[in-house]
Amino acid sequence: MPTIVPFYASLLALLYFYLSVRVIRTRRQEQIPLGDHRNGRLLRAIRVHSNFSEYVPLALILITFVELRGFSPLLVHGLGMSLLGGRAVHAYGMSQEKENYRLREVGMFLTFGLIFIAAVRLIGWCLLRS
Numbered sequence: 001m002p003t004i005v006p007f008y009a010s011l012l013a014l015l016y017f018y019l020s021v022r023v024i025r026t027r028r029q030e031q032i033p034l035g036d037h038r039n040g041r042l043l044r045a046i047r048v049h050s051n052f053s054e055y056v057p058l059a060l061i062l063i064t065f066v067e068l069r070g071f072s073p074l075l076v077h078g079l080g081m082s083l084l085g086g087r088a089v090h091a092y093g094m095s096q097e098k099e100n101y102r103l104r105e106v107g108m109f110l111t112f113g114l115i116f117i118a119a120v121r122l123i124g125w126c127l128l129r130s
Helices: 005-030 040-068 073-095 101-129
Strands: none
Touching: 005 040, 005 073, 040 073, 040 101, 073 101
16 A cells, blocks of 8 residues: 655645635636636646646656555655656746746656656566566
8 A cells, every 4th residue: 555655745735725726716807717718827827737737647647556566665765756847837937927047947857867767767676477
């Protein structure tokens, strides 16, 4: 049973909640109940939320498998911190009206890096066990 991943999943759930509320708040402020009406502020909030939704589930599944396979807790924490930090930095950078591409790049690097490391470790584990 995973004991480390639920901690990071819970923190990520709070970040997801915040991003969701931000989309709702922006919709109300801009009076746009559906779609984005090509409103840059709303579109940016929607894309930050969507980008989070696109990467976090797969990453959490991979980190869970890493933990379940008995890899070092240090590795599991490192992957979890990379995901949390990467998604937070990416969301912040992408949320700015004058976007900070460097923060987006750091966030994507951390996210892609952990997905790659977890996938390679799990493939290696599977090949050695078969």
